[in-house]
Amino acid sequence: xxxxxxxxxxxxxxxxxxxxxxxxxxxxxxxxxxxxxxxxxxxxxxxxxxxxxxxxxxxxxxxxxxxxxxxxxxxxxxxxxxxxxxxxxxxxxxxxxxxxxxxxxxxxxxxxxxxxxxxxxxxxxxxxxxxxxxxxxxxxxxxxxxxxxxxxxxxxxxxxxxxxxxxxxxxxxxxxxxxxxxxxxxxxxxxxxxxxxxxxxxxxxxxxxxxxxxxxxxxxxxxxxxxxxxxxxxxxxxxxxxxxxxxxxxxxxxxxxxxxxxxxxxxxxxxxxxxxxxxxxxxxxxxxxxxxxxxxxxxxxxxxxxxxxxxxxxxxxxxxxxxxxxxxxxxxxxxxxxxxxxxxxxxxxxxxxxxxxxxxxxxxxxxxxxxxxxxxxxxxxxxxxxxxxxxxxxxxxxxxxxxxxxxxxxxxxxxxxxxxxxxxxxxxxxxxxxxxxxxxxxxxxxx
Amino acid sequence: xxxxxxxxxxxxxxxxxxxxxxxxxxxxxxxxxxxxxxxxxxxxxxxxxxxxxxxxxxxxxxxxxxxxxxxxxxxxxxxxxxxxxxxxxxxxxxxxxxxxxxxxxxxxxxxxxxxxxxxxxxxxxxxxxxxxxxxxxxxxxxxxxxxxxxxxxxxxxxxxxxxxxxxxxxxxxxxxxxxxxxxxxxxxxxxxxxxxxxxxxxxxxxxxxxxxxxxxxxxxx
Numbered sequence: 001x002x003x004x005x006x007x008x009x010x011x012x013x014x015x016x017x018x019x020x021x022x023x024x025x026x027x028x029x030x031x032x033x034x035x036x037x038x039x040x041x042x043x044x045x046x047x048x049x050x051x052x053x054x055x056x057x058x059x060x061x062x063x064x065x066x067x068x069x070x071x072x073x074x075x076x077x078x079x080x081x082x083x084x085x086x087x088x089x090x091x092x093x094x095x096x097x098x099x100x101x102x103x104x105x106x107x108x109x110x111x112x113x114x115x116x117x118x119x120x121x122x123x124x125x126x127x128x129x130x131x132x133x134x135x136x137x138x139x140x141x142x143x144x145x146x147x148x149x150x151x152x153x154x155x156x157x158x159x160x161x162x163x164x165x166x167x168x169x170x171x172x173x174x175x176x177x178x179x180x181x182x183x184x185x186x187x188x189x190x191x192x193x194x195x196x197x198x199x200x201x202x203x204x205x206x207x208x209x210x211x212x213x214x215x216x217x218x219x220x221x222x223x224x225x226x227x228x229x230x231x232x233x234x235x236x237x238x239x240x241x242x243x244x245x246x247x248x249x250x251x252x253x254x255x256x257x258x259x260x261x262x263x264x265x266x267x268x269x270x271x272x273x274x275x276x277x278x279x280x281x282x283x284x285x286x287x288x289x290x291x292x293x294x295x296x297x298x299x300x301x302x303x304x305x306x307x308x309x310x311x312x313x314x315x316x317x318x319x320x321x322x323x324x325x326x327x328x329x330x331x332x333x334x335x336x337x338x339x340x341x342x343x344x345x346x347x348x349x350x351x352x353x354x355x356x357x358x359x360x361x362x363x364x365x366x367x368x369x370x371x372x373x374x375x376x377x378x379x380x381x382x383x384x385x386x387x388x389x390x391x392x393x394x395x396x397x398x399x400x401x402x403x404x405x406x407x408x409x410x411x412x413x414x415x416x417x418x419x420x421x422x423x424x425x426x427x428x429x430x431x432x433x434x435x436x437x438x439x440x441x442x443x444x445x446x447x
Numbered sequence: 448x449x450x451x452x453x454x455x456x457x458x459x460x461x462x463x464x465x466x467x468x469x470x471x472x473x474x475x476x477x478x479x480x481x482x483x484x485x486x487x488x489x490x491x492x493x494x495x496x497x498x499x500x501x502x503x504x505x506x507x508x509x510x511x512x513x514x515x516x517x518x519x520x521x522x523x524x525x526x527x528x529x530x531x532x533x534x535x536x537x538x539x540x541x542x543x544x545x546x547x548x549x550x551x552x553x554x555x556x557x558x559x560x561x562x563x564x565x566x567x568x569x570x571x572x573x574x575x576x577x578x579x580x581x582x583x584x585x586x587x588x589x590x591x592x593x594x595x596x597x598x599x600x601x602x603x604x605x606x607x608x609x610x611x612x613x614x615x616x617x618x619x620x621x622x623x624x625x626x627x628x629x630x631x632x633x634x635x636x637x638x639x640x641x642x643x644x645x646x647x648x649x650x651x652x653x654x655x656x657x658x659x660x661x662x663x664x665x666x667x668x
Contacts (some may be wrong), residue, residue, distance in 0.1 A: 356528070
């Protein structure tokens with residue numbers, strides 16, 4: 001019976017080609033957009049390479065130095081009563097201005113104050129802010145540098161095409177080495193691999209290439225060259241206070257340990273003091289550790305600097321849910337409409353099938369199967385479109401340095417969406433038609 | 448085989464009540480070929496639909512082969528229809544997207560019949576109506592008479608005890624109409640199939656065992 005329905009589904013689709021084209025376009029385009037969205041979410045917040053442990057990460061990007069000023073307001077009222085002068089004075093203290101300085105950390109500050117915690121499995125300190133220009137055969141090549149420690153290659157699950165990351169000894173000995181991405185290798189050396197042992201000139205140093213990796217392709221890691229932090233000779237303003245260009249990435253033992261890491265950082269925060277050289281201007285140090293997802297949501301939505309409650313993440317989840325529902329519901333409702341009129345045309349067929357022994361559930365099953373076939377075809381086209389869109393997005397760098405990837409989970413989610421689509425858009429019209437009285441169906445009257 | 452007792456059918460809207468059938472009582476024994484005649488709108492097709500369990504009477508009972516079914520929307524009624532009844536419609540009602548043999552197989556889809564057996568039975572039914580050579584054709588490629596013969600094949604493929612034919616020759620010329628009648632008469636005489644046929648054609652009706660006339664929803668003969 002199922003093969004009979006399958007044959008019939010294909011013939012029905014072929015009968016009215018224009019109508020079928022509209023349906024398939026609606027399904028395929030919507031699914032393509034959904035798949036691209038899923039891919040973006042997978043890349044940015046899924047546990048995909050190179051950040052396969054996003055759910056265990058706590059990130060500290062900045063240190064806030066604060067001094068709150070208070071204004072004392074005196075009020076004097078003078079009363080003259082019965083020849084006596086009475087003076088009534090009050091004063092109140094209100095919050096006035098605030099000194100606020102916000103900056104990322106120096107490596108030394110992080111190492112001295114924030115490197116050891118019982119709740120962390122590992123940690124890395126990274127400065128992703130530097131950039132230089134190199135010139136190769138007269139062409140400018142932009143070097144987006146990340147200065148890191150050796151732990152970086154343990155915390156980050158980079159995809160090495162060749163070579164390896166720098167070990168602790170290399171960092172300690174201040175060896176001039178670098179790990180570059182395939183894209184930079186191609187720009188600088190003219191080839192994506194086979195460059196181990198070659199030299200790249202940057203900031204007056206000749207860096208020996210010891211590793212080549214796939215571009216990370218996530219917004220947290222946009223660098224194309226990774227260098228030991230000991231090669232970073234720049235001493236920025238505020239270094240003595242603890243300011244610099246570094247951020248800290250902590251890895252908890254498991255996702256449930258993220259809160260403990262945040263708690264440990266806040267505990268350490270209580271004992272941190274403002275550097276004596278600026279104690280006139282600031283009297284408090286504030287650290288704000290975020291989980292990876294909180295930081296992502298906060299940066300994406302730009303809601304509030306102090307988002308220790310995770311409000312941004314909550315808002316982002318609602319926005320994503322609304323977007324997904326919109327992208328599923330709107331075309332589903334449209335398809336339901338199309339399907340109703342399409343199935344109405346076949347009401348006499350429904351009458352005949354019921355006359356010859358088809359039950360209501362059999363009719364329902366038939367039309368749901370037909371709809372799944374149609375949706376599956378649309379889904380296959382949609383997958384093709386999704387590949388095309390992702391290729392275009394990556395090739396034209398429409399999302400900056402974010403590189404969208406496709407993996408098995410992506411396919412499974414897409415398949416589930418396709419199936420849900422097929423069932424949802426076919427179920428309601430099929431259910432209505434399956435309840436048709438046989439005599440009415442045979443007369444092809446409207447419901 | 449078929450027993451109708453006190454059948455009434457009333458159509459009600461918000462403002463109008465129309466009596467399509469009133470006090471219909473008759474029996475059709477096994478192997479009989481009954482014609483039902485009457486002017487247009489007298490309730491012939493309504494009566495046939497009620498016998499075929501395609502429509503519910505407002506009042507009265509229908510007993511087929513000793514079974515009286517109360518609820519027309521259950522899987523049990525669908526199964527009963529599939530096993531006991533075969534239908535031939537004036538407008539043929541062939542499914543345009545299915546080939547001739549797939550159309551004929553239709554009743555067998557709703558039984559536990561293997562694909563091979565279904566195909567074999569369908570071919571045999573088409574052979575009996577002389578259309579085995581048109582198996583792979585589609586309804587749009589057939590003449591009216593051929594379509595009706597396919598419909599007959601579909602009606603008999605499951606070997607039902609009763610065939611209900613609603614003006615089976617109504618859309619055919621006399622020659623094709625006679626061919627169709629010959630097939631129906633052959634089924635009745637060779638297989639002892641009970642046939643109830645609605646017709647406008649006196650000549651066709653005269654070839655059957657018994658004639659019942661309706662007028663304004665009531666039996667007159």
